[in-house]
Amino acid sequence: ANEVYDTTTAATITGSPTITPLANDAVSLGGTASASFVDKNAGVAKPVALAGLTLSGADAGNYTLGLTSSVSADITRRALAVSGVTAANKVYDATTAATLAGAPTASPLAGDVVTVAGTPLASFADKNVGVAKPVSVSGFSFGGADGGNYTAVQPTGLAADITRRTLLLNGLVASDKVYDATTAVAVAGSPSVAALAQDAVSLNGVFSASFADKNAGVAKPVVLSGLTLSGADAGNYTLGLTGSLSATITPYALALSGITVPDKVYDATAVGAVAGAPVVTPLPGDDVAVSGTGIAIFDSKNVGEAKPVAISG
DSSP: OOEEOOSSOBOOOOSOOOOOOSTTOOOEEEEEEEEEESSSSOEEEEEEEEEEEEEESTTGGGOOOOOSSSOEEEEEOEEEEOEEEEEOOEEOOSSOEEOEEEEEEOOOSTTOOOEEEEEEEEEESSSSOEEEEEEEEEEEEEESTTGGGEEEEOOOSEEEEEEOEEEEOEEEEEOOEEOOSSOBOOEEEEEEOOOSTTOOOEEEEEEEEEESSSSOEEEEEEEEEEEEEESTTGGGEEEEOSSSOEEEEEOOOOOOEEEEOOOOOOOSSOEEOOEEEEEOOOSTTOOOOOOSOOEEEESOSSOOSSOOEEEEO
């Protein structure tokens, strides 16, 4: 009988053995038959060796009992599962390609030496975004001394997520400005997006733009709104309305008033005194106070009238 590989040479036989000697010869068959394959390995029409049978009778000495080659059977490969791998999540890339993680392993029958080989190929059922999407695997095979006796059962039950790809806006330029106590920003150009090759994605709506806050800063993100994505593949993308544009808000120059520098008698230094209460007038709604200690420095230490004075501090 054919059998599935089981690491042994044991064979199963059925039926009643007979022999056919030449005419009129007295030869009979005795004993109990046992059978074994010539080796344990998988193969087609493998010879089976018989044992336990003998010839007897007046003419038995003229014959040799053929215990091999009259019987053969198949040893088919044993199915062996590949395990130890998982499917990795990915960002949408318009393909069904999936990536495997982990170290593939297999557990052959006791005593066998089997290694996992091959070039695995993993793929999602479709390219689209989704959670716990089934992943199919092919390409694993077996090596090692006993690898040829097994058929690789590819990993099953794998799943992973495809998350949306962020599409940043192209074609827009934001202008720097001087602080004006608002988040308003001037943006020029026509917005567009570049989806992955062959994807049907278009941009809809009328955009508006603003800084995330009103405060002065360098390369401040500009937030866009009013735009949406449409098209057959739009569901695989998220429109990035922040991150593609930035501009700088420079501080507003605020004049200081309310102070004077009194005249002084020559004292061989350029240092002067600051008098009065310093005040500023910020833009409406802003809360600004003057702090620090004022320092007055004449343009030189020498005597003179209406000498220029620099204020700091």
